[in-house]
Amino acid sequence: MRNPAELTSAFRARGLKVTPQRQLLFRLLHGNTAHPSADALYALAHAEMPGISLRTVYQTLTDLAAMGELDSLSLGGATRFDPNTDPHHHAQCSRCGALHDVYVEQLGCLEVRGLDGFTPNGATIVFSGLCAACTGLGAPRAAAAASEHAPVEQFSTPTPKEQSP
């Protein structure tokens, strides 16, 4: 999603008002890589603005998502919001639930069977496993971890050439 200043313009342009509640959320979301839930954002927002309502957080997140400034992820449990709208995928820790961005290339080499008649418009990939912090710790926390038959695939990692943000 764009920065707070740009969002301010974008909102005004659409006839939407720029309230202090919205400005706070713009700020809390910009560059946020935690993929927070509405509740998590409410906690952050509430710390800086005790009077803000959870309802307003939901409303603003919905608006931003509708404007394409946020992606929303339904992975079981509360919906998580993502300010990073670049095409990318995710890796979710089955123990702590943390979500990390993952960039996947060469999607074109996949051989897909069963799409007969279905017109794909995009695909979402979610890797499941243990995050760095949880590796080595006990079993998964959530119930939905009955993954005994999960295919342990191996994925190639491209040469880690420099990145230019």
Add this chain to the structure above:
Amino acid sequence: MRNPAELTSAFRARGLKVTPQRQLLFRLLHGNTAHPSADALYALAHAEMPGISLRTVYQTLTDLAAMGELDSLSLGGATRFDPNTDPHHHAQCSRCGALHDVYVEQLGCLEVRGLDGFTPNGATIVFSGLCAACTGLGAPRAAAAASEHAPVEQFSTPTPKEQSP
């Protein structure tokens, strides 16, 4: 998941009882490719056994999933259950919500960046688009259809050689 007769043995073996409610659900689920929600199954079950409780449907689905006889899918909205536990992926229609099985090969050729420290255990792919029945019809029904920035990738389809079920 296994057939009703095998499940009956499996349940008895675990000290679990085989009640008429469970037998009915075994039958309704076996070979079911609709990826039904608990509610949908309850509707089917209720037609044949008016007295069955929704609670029992939930309970049985949970048990079957825990035994690895069913996979459960959290894709937003109600959890969907899948008797097909072979490793596979899904294509969901953004208009009617229908889910179709999709088999993906060559996962190993994917170049994945960002998994630093994360230990992947498996991946789930969900293709989004329009199913055969909905192709040509209006826009998506559900709200979560703000997919203006969805990457329209192209996937290769392997030679449709015969299948031997």
Add this chain to the structure above:
DNA sequence: TGCGAATCTGCAATTCGTGCAGATTGGCGG
């Protein structure tokens, strides 16, 4: 500065499940 549409906030209502407790029943032992 004023006004009115857009917002905000608090709370009721929904949707999807899960926790409980009392009434039933499957399945083994006698």
Add this chain to the structure above:
DNA sequence: CCGCCAATCTGCACGAATTGCAGATTCGCA
């Protein structure tokens, strides 16, 4: 075939995550 009792079932309360409402406020243009 009979009885027992743990495993189940059913109905309902409760909880989490959202969404619908309505009255009180406030942003932003005139």
